[in-house]
Amino acid sequence: AQKVTQAQTEISVVEKEDVTLDCVYETRDTTYYLFWYKQPPSGELVFLIRRNSFDEQNEISGRYSWNFQKSTSSFNFTITASQVVDSAVYFCALSEAGGGSYIPTFGRGTSLIVHP
Amino acid sequence: DGGITQSPKYLFRKEGQNVTLSCEQNLNHDAMYWYRQDPGQGLRLIYYSQIVNDFQKGDIAEGYSVSREKKESFPLTVTSAQKNPTAFYLCASSNPSGDSTDTQYFGPGTRLTVL
Numbered sequence: 001a002q003k004v005t006q007a008q009t010e011i012s013v014v015e016k017e018d019v020t021l022d023c024v025y026e027t028r029d030t031t032y033y034l035f036w037y038k039q040p041p042s043g044e045l046v047f048l049i050r051r052n053s054f055d056e057q058n059e060i061s062g063r064y065s066w067n068f069q070k071s072t073s074s075f076n077f078t079i080t081a082s083q084v085v086d087s088a089v090y091f092c093a094l095s096e097a098g099g100g101s102y103i104p105t106f107g108r109g110t111s112l113i114v115h116p
Numbered sequence: 117d118g119g120i121t122q123s124p125k126y127l128f129r130k131e132g133q134n135v136t137l138s139c140e141q142n143l144n145h146d147a148m149y150w151y152r153q154d155p156g157q158g159l160r161l162i163y164y165s166q167i168v169n170d171f172q173k174g175d176i177a178e179g180y181s182v183s184r185e186k187k188e189s190f191p192l193t194v195t196s197a198q199k200n201p202t203a204f205y206l207c208a209s210s211n212p213s214g215d216s217t218d219t220q221y222f223g224p225g226t227r228l229t230v231l
């Protein structure tokens with residue numbers, strides 16, 4: 001069974017600090033997909049990134065970067081030079097290709113608070 | 117603009133009443149989903165539908181019902197049998213036939229409060 005663990009319940013930083021949100025996953029499939037979503041106070045989940053299990057290259061998008069390491073079953077998310085607008089709950093998710101339904105399992109989320 | 121709409125944004129219900137939450141998408145996605153979110157518990161799957169006129173129970177389907185008569189619509193009814201319905205409800209859709217077969221896109225959510 002697939003499982004996603006986000007051990008950090010809440011992180012508090014001051015603006016301009018770098019912050020890393022951890023995500024550890026469990027799966028028996030060799031083909032799977034990993035996701036990050038952002039949920040601002042408005043409530044809507046915003047899709048940030050999708051990664052398949054065969055692509056371990058790290059990705060950078062502006063101040064956001066993702067580190068995928070199959071050896072440690074982790075898909076960590078780093079925000080560089082954090083801003084107040086980054087304050088949100090961030091969810092990591094995993095879907096397995098083998099099941100056919102492509103329904104992701106979500107972690108419990110990490111609440112990020114960025115203070116001015 | 118393409119997207120997912122949910123209405124209403126806030127909903128209040130008296131105990132013992134059924135209530136229906138609306139979810140509409142114009143993304144031409146085949147699959148639609150309903151999730152429930154409680155504080156500190158992440159997202160839990162209620163029901164999903166991968167094609168019109170077909171739907172499947174998720175992890176916490178008891179006390180809920182759905183229909184999928186049209187591709188763009190997937191309403192959720194919270195029945196009086198749901199013992200603790202106060203929560204934030206999120207609708208999502210995905211396109212299994214596309215390149216990113218499992219990427220879900222979410223609506224703005226409906227916050228249901230039982231009085």
